[in-house]
Amino acid sequence: MKNILVLHGPNLNLLGLREPQIYGSTTLDDVNNHLLNLAKQRKVDLRIVQSNHEGVLIDSIHAAREWAHGLLINPGGLTHTSVALRDAISGVALPCVEVHLSNIHKREEFRHHSFISGIVVGVICGFGWHSYTLGLMGLLDAISDK
Numbered sequence: 001m002k003n004i005l006v007l008h009g010p011n012l013n014l015l016g017l018r019e020p021q022i023y024g025s026t027t028l029d030d031v032n033n034h035l036l037n038l039a040k041q042r043k044v045d046l047r048i049v050q051s052n053h054e055g056v057l058i059d060s061i062h063a064a065r066e067w068a069h070g071l072l073i074n075p076g077g078l079t080h081t082s083v084a085l086r087d088a089i090s091g092v093a094l095p096c097v098e099v100h101l102s103n104i105h106k107r108e109e110f111r112h113h114s115f116i117s118g119i120v121v122g123v124i125c126g127f128g129w130h131s132y133t134l135g136l137m138g139l140l141d142a143i144s145d146k
């Protein structure tokens, strides 16, 4: 049985409740249910954490070293700002996939750069909640290839 940590970064708790023109009407609970359904089919265990605090996300990543086989993360706005989050992910050396609901390359210039992309297995963006399920499939393939 594989164990995966799913991390949702700052403000993703607002998903479906605000700015539906950018992020759609799917809520974070909907996203998590899609992931849990896929995880059940693929016989993997998910632990899901959403936090608006960088340190909580980093602590969760450190703790995952003890139990997880991989990380699936939407770092939210920290994507474009956080060296500390990048260092935490590369520090635990677990396979990681970065996902985004929106196509960050089609948006404002400041969203085009990710501090995370350079240290992950792969990145999926622009497919709404499907980015997460596609990302989980990619992560599981990467883990099973090891």
Ligand code: CA2
Residues within 6 Å of the ligand: 010, 011, 012, 014, 015, 016, 017, 018, 019, 023, 074, 075, 076, 077, 078, 079, 099, 100, 101, 102, 103, 104, 111
């Ligand atoms: O497209 C994505 O998934 C993002 O990671 C979402 C972040 C944004 O800063 C990244 O550039 C791209 C924002 C997450 C906040 O989500 C909200 C959802 C509804 C209302 C307000 C914020």
